[in-house]
Amino acid sequence: MSTKDRITEEALTLFAQNGYDGTSVEQIAEKVGIKAPSLYKHFKGKEDILNALIDMTEARYEEFFGSDRRIGKLPESKEEFIQTAIQRVSFTMNDPMILKMRKFLVREQFRNERFAEITTKHQLNGIREMYKKIIEGMMNNGLFKEDDPELLATELTAPVALWVSQSDRQPRYKDEIAENIEKHVRHFCDVYMTA
Amino acid sequence: MSTKDRITEEALTLFAQNGYDGTSVEQIAEKVGIKAPSLYKHFKGKEDILNALIDMTEARYEEFFGSDRRIGKLPESKEEFIQTAIQRVSFTMNDPMILKMRKFLVREQFRNERFAEITTKHQLNGIREMYKKIIEGMMNNGLFKEDDPELLATELTAPVALWVSQSDRQPRYKDEIAENIEKHVRHFCDVYMTA
């Protein structure tokens, strides 16, 4: 892996842990295994790293959740819907890169408009839009009762998003949170799915 | 107002805006109208201010949302339930002190266990517990269909919490967010309330 990539990698880890203002250029350099001034051969300055990171975060997010291909084929039963939903959450909750990106965003969301916007997409609109499409499709297939897909997507994803952010903050409750999520998803399906 | 109180007040504003690490003791002093060294007549150091603030945040939170008296009398109709719910959200979203406390917590939630815990209570468990009690009571009065009050409370409050945090981040969408919240609350009531 190139030094430049190692820098962004370690910077993301540190920014997620201690925030941008709580991280020094020297700390980043040390983790990479170089001296701080060498870092300026790859980036113009500290803020340049931050901008590279937000670009990377956006790109990775797009890659993971953006494409319609991510939806894959529509679940054909209640149990399949539940399984894929839970599996998706588990991935989101445990993948180290996504976890870091989420903590990074939560910490820096107030830095400027762009950060705010990406944070909203990342933890609110993105996943909701995805489920809106899935639920819409499954409504057409008669697996969901007729209702507003947007509202249903919100009611499914919002509790999950909140619990995931709790697990970022208090990882020791992960198991309990996973249970809550499963219970919630099952209840949601009982209420809004047919049969 | 005492100088000590003015210090915590201005510190909260600045910490909410720029974070703890992004705020200098000098900035706080300037807003208060004193010089930085004078601040040490009231607090042992910067971290001492932080701790005073988290105490204050917890106390205010308890005051606003903690007591059972906050629940007041149970709503006696669907429309009353909706009205009080929306009114509560509007207060939460717009009260300047609560808004600052929330931004402060979101920014500093990873600082230590205590911050994490208070953040979870503040934006997750606290409000859910309150609505769990309300919904439980209204179930007994026949206004809600029989169901798990905890799950219903989650499904009501989680989307609201997420939208409120969006409005902290992107206040220009406040109106749209308020609309979404009202739509969501009405849909929730249509599904889970009787008649």
Next chain:
DNA sequence: TATTATAGCTAATGTTTATTAGCCTGTCAA
């Protein structure tokens, strides 16, 4: 009235931090 505590101030200190200047070495193309 004499004294003491409070709460402000200026000046200073030591540390941390981001960044720059300038040097050295290994790699690769001309």
Next chain:
DNA sequence: TTGACAGGCTAATAAACATTAGCTATAATA
């Protein structure tokens, strides 16, 4: 072989920062 460049290094710099020392004036207290 020469020359240029990439990417590392050390040393230095200037600014920001938290904090301390010590002075002073005012207000409360004895």
